[in-house]
Amino acid sequence: MTSIPQRPLGKSGISVAPLALGGNVFGWSVKDAASTGKLLDAFVDGGFNLIDTADAYPAWVPGNRGGESEELIGQWLKSSGKRNQVVIATKVAKWNERLGLSPGNIEAAVDDSLRRLGIDTIDLYQAHEDDESVPLEATLGAFARLIEKGKVRAIGASNYSAERLHQALRCAESQDLPRYETLQPQYNLYDRAGYEAELEPLVKAEGLGVISYYSLASGFLTGKYREAADAAKSSARGAQVVKQYLNPRGRAILEALDGVASAHGATPAQVALAWLIARVSITAPIASASSVEQLQDIMQAARLTLTAEQIRALDAASAP
Numbered sequence: 001m002t003s004i005p006q007r008p009l010g011k012s013g014i015s016v017a018p019l020a021l022g023g024n025v026f027g028w029s030v031k032d033a034a035s036t037g038k039l040l041d042a043f044v045d046g047g048f049n050l051i052d053t054a055d056a057y058p059a060w061v062p063g064n065r066g067g068e069s070e071e072l073i074g075q076w077l078k079s080s081g082k083r084n085q086v087v088i089a090t091k092v093a094k095w096n097e098r099l100g101l102s103p104g105n106i107e108a109a110v111d112d113s114l115r116r117l118g119i120d121t122i123d124l125y126q127a128h129e130d131d132e133s134v135p136l137e138a139t140l141g142a143f144a145r146l147i148e149k150g151k152v153r154a155i156g157a158s159n160y161s162a163e164r165l166h167q168a169l170r171c172a173e174s175q176d177l178p179r180y181e182t183l184q185p186q187y188n189l190y191d192r193a194g195y196e197a198e199l200e201p202l203v204k205a206e207g208l209g210v211i212s213y214y215s216l217a218s219g220f221l222t223g224k225y226r227e228a229a230d231a232a233k234s235s236a237r238g239a240q241v242v243k244q245y246l247n248p249r250g251r252a253i254l255e256a257l258d259g260v261a262s263a264h265g266a267t268p269a270q271v272a273l274a275w276l277i278a279r280v281s282i283t284a285p286i287a288s289a290s291s292v293e294q295l296q297d298i299m300q301a302a303r304l305t306l307t308a309e310q311i312r313a314l315d316a317a318s319a320p
Helices: 033-045 068-080 103-117 136-148 162-175 193-206 217-222 228-233 238-245 248-264 268-278 292-303 308-317
Strands: 020-022 050-052 087-092 122-127 152-158 180-184
Touching (some): 268 308
Parallel strands (some): 050 087, 087 122, 152 180
């Protein structure tokens, strides 16, 4: 299998393959260590290395409290011996048990995450959401101490507005603190406007890496939901997906995806991810899979090269 070119995560010195595996499914639709291990092995064996999770994953599942995803990834890291083959990204701030970005919370949360993951250093530690109740210099100062202690290699931001991200970057610069090297925004072929209007110009100007989430619009861009009745295909979120995306614009996007997929002998999911991978500002879109078969499908996106004409067609069909 040909190797996959790596891309820099901002100026962190860390490089990753252009597709990240979403750890939100571990402890949710992927329930046990054996199933988790099969997916992670297949991902690494496929030439990929960025695994994204959070301390809060998946606290929303009845019977869970949070931390299950990190624990399952940690069990795999221990049993597989593949720690040096992967980049581990996790997050702090959104879990009810470790809420916010105060220095005390960050310092407690990182130790919890390191323990669950069974590792000494988190490669990319991300603020899961902004916390305007804490001064930026206090938050960045706490992250700086984690980097000094070797607990964290680089930091990133998720769900930040362009204004707040800009403020955080200027704060890091003026106070000589580590800066957010990555942004994790919601971005896909359907949800374009929010990222492209203000965040994209900023990350390009600042040289940040971008790890986009909801890359397949909760499964809509796989082509799984084409009629209202298809909501039943996912008990977890089918009704919400149909309500949010199945409209004239959504149907036009699916039609464009079908056309490009047909030309390549590919699937709509592969094309939707290849469109993201081809965008200059995107480092690695995050996609989740609950079976090895699903994972093998989406990993092919990194080897799918769209023509300029095909990208224009997808752009036009999905224009915000």
